[in-house]
Amino acid sequence: MDNHQATVYLPAEDYRRVCAGDDSRLLVGWHIPVLRSTVAISSYPSCQERSLRCALQELAELPTLRHEFCRHGNLRILDISLTREHGGICMQSSDGNREPVQVVKYAVEDFGVVSFAELLTICAARQERIDAHDGGLPRQMRLSSYLITGCALLEYLDTQMHARIAESDVPKGSGDLAAFPPAHRKRHTRCEIAVNVVCQWMVQLVLYMSLCAQWVLSAASVVRCKPLHRTLNQLTIVSVISKRLTQMQQWQERYRELYLQDDIVDYLDARHSLRQSAWSVVTDVLVGVLQVLFFRRTVVYAVNYVRAALREVYVSTFKYTSYHFAMRIGKYCKLNNEVAVFVSRLLLSVLVVWRIIKPRIQAHFTVLSNIFQYSALFGVTCHTAVLVDILTIETMHVAYAHCIMLYLTKWMQRYLYSLLQLFKGKKWNVLKQSLDSNNYTREQLFLGTVIFTLLLLIYPTIWVFYCVTLLVYLPVFVARAFMRSVIEVMTKFPWYFLAYNALFPRRYKEGVYFVAHNHDTEGSSHAAADGADSDAGLDGEGLQVARPGLLLEMRCTPFSPRTVVQPMLKTLKSCCGSLNFWKSS
Incomplete structure (x- = not known):
């Protein structure tokens, strides 16, 4: 041809x-x-x-x-x-x-x-x-x-x-x-009018939600109390609501940009992206409302049952594990008794403070339970975020004990590294973040050697206590990281793309491709069996030439895996970054 x-x-x-x-x-x-x-x-x-x-x-x-x-x-x-x-x-x-x-x-x-x-x-x-x-x-x-x-x-x-x-x-x-017949045409026209009215109503609803989110964020920015901001930023529910409001605030601007596209295909791409953003919020809220209406008591009972079972297993298992871990390490490391007593009293003081705070938290546990039950009205992500915050509050003493030992361990490692450069004739330049040469006096060398020896002998004791607190805190940290990852995945899940692929499999989405058949309808399947079926993924800019006597049929491609999966992969990659004990603790 x-x-x-x-x-x-x-x-x-x-x-x-x-x-x-x-x-x-x-x-x-x-x-x-x-x-x-x-x-x-x-x-x-x-x-x-x-x-x-x-x-x-x-x-x-x-x-x-x-x-x-x-x-x-x-x-x-x-x-x-x-x-x-x-x-x-x-x-x-x-x-x-x-x-x-x-x-x-x-x-x-x-x-x-x-x-x-x-x-x-x-x-x-x-x-x-x-x-x-x-x-x-x-x-x-x-x-x-x-x-x-x-x-x-x-x-x-x-x-x-x-x-x-x-x-x-x-x-x-x-x-x-x-x-x-005229009746059929009138019925068809009425259906089109009804669909257009529903679509316009949904567009106006999305724009009003975006406007309300903008007002809420503007009102929140007026508050200038830094301690309050610092406290609220530690709550997962505040972070989730803030992200949702920011996402809803962008709808109005994205809706304006929708009509600034020079081509109808670019307009469709922007429209699909905006609808995915809106559907992620709508689906989240609808699933949460259905959960409150039909499964509220079941979810609360299941969470309380799992919470009680895990608490019993967690306490018994990690008491035994941490004790034997410390005893086994103590056989091979010479621990300093005075430092061990000091660190033990420091950790016990955290537990004493927690023993005073815990009854007050238990007195308001009914309030926390009600907040957990009805937070699903704002979406499943908010429901999960409240569960993360409840877990954070109940394990606050474990987190603070781990943070104390983490700070001591990092402090000792930093100074041991700086004093180690003493024997090389170098020192750490804080401003340049690099090592510089330096000529030390005898007094400086002697004093530095004494301090380095003391810290080196104390370090095994601090390290053993840090490993014990890390072992106790690790399940809590993994559970929180897992639930936060679930929240991020639910936020970025491609509900709209998957539903559109399922409901309208043949409708235009991102591009077209061509399939070659014989002009004879009966011979098209035979041509495909003989290898005449030639699919070519195109975006509508070109055409694959077929052999003479063959007919090309244009079909629409579904949403590509890159469009559907790429936001999920980016989300999971960002969640993996949170698994860093040195920064997130």
Whole structure:
């Protein structure tokens, strides 16, 4: 097949009519000379030519679509006829020239992702931007844009044709449009109006939620109490709510940027991204509300049961483990009794303070339980965040004991490293964060050697106590890190992308690909079995040339794994960064 052969993109219904020898219908679409392509979006009976030309004229005169038609060209009746000859399709133009063409069939409903009202809104915003900058947009060269825009314009054409047929005396059998009874057309129109009203209501709801989030964040920024900010930032629930409010605040700005896209395909990408963000919040809240309504007592009972069981196992196991760990290490390391007594009293003072605080926390445990039960009304992520905070409060004494020993261990390691450079004739420069040469006096060498020896002998005792507190704190830290990772994954989970792939598997999402078949419908499966099935992942910018006698079918690709999985991978990668004891403790 010649690479310069013209290509005709034809709806599947019209292709079947061409194969049946019916060339009496008028094709509506565009000629694209640069791409040597003809895009047909629909066909109408020849007896409705006058009504069709009037409807196309009214469409071309709409001021909102002026710049859009400058980019795509005017939608018009194609002066061509297609016939099947010698196992292929030939196109005859109005001047009598006949030439074989490559036919690509597609399903019109696959590209009906933008309504006519939505297209008018996009074009109006684009026209205001062009008039403000006194410049034009480049001519459209993407095939997907022609198909998506054509399907949106087809909605207007069908509406106008239905209205003109209802006013005329066209017989019932004169065409597909006349074959629909008036009651069916009214019912279909009412369904479209209802869907548009629901969509507009949801858009307004999202914008109002974004505005409320902006007000809440503005009010929170007025508070200038640093101790209060420092305390609240330690709570996971505050962090989750803050992230959700920030995410909702961005909806309004992203909605404005939605209509600043120069191409309809870029508009769809931005719309999918915005809907994913909104659906993540809506799904989170809906699941939380259902949990409160139907599983509230079950969840609370399960959490309390697991909490009691884990507490018993945790206390008994780690008492035994930490005791034997310290005793075994003590056999091989000479521990300093005075330092061990001092550190033991320091840790016991933390436990004494906790013994005073614990009854007050238990007195308000009912309040914490109620907060945990009804926090699911704000979403499952908030529900999990409250559980993390309850775990943090109940294990606060373990965390503080570990932090004390961590600070002592880091302090001793830092000074041991600095004093070790004494024997190399170097010292650590704090400003440059590097080692500098230095000439020490005898007194400095003697004093440094004494201090280094004392710290080196004390270090095993501190290290043993640190390992014990780390061993006790490790399960708590892992549980908190796991639940925070669950929160992040639920926040970034691609609910919208997966639901859209499942509900609309054939509708346009990110791109198209081509499948080659025989022109004979019965031989298409045989061609695929012989290896003629040639899938090519494309974005609508090009076309894979098929062998002569084969038909190319255009299909829409689902959301790619990169689009669905990439946010999850980034989230898990950020969660892995929190597994750092030296920074997060």
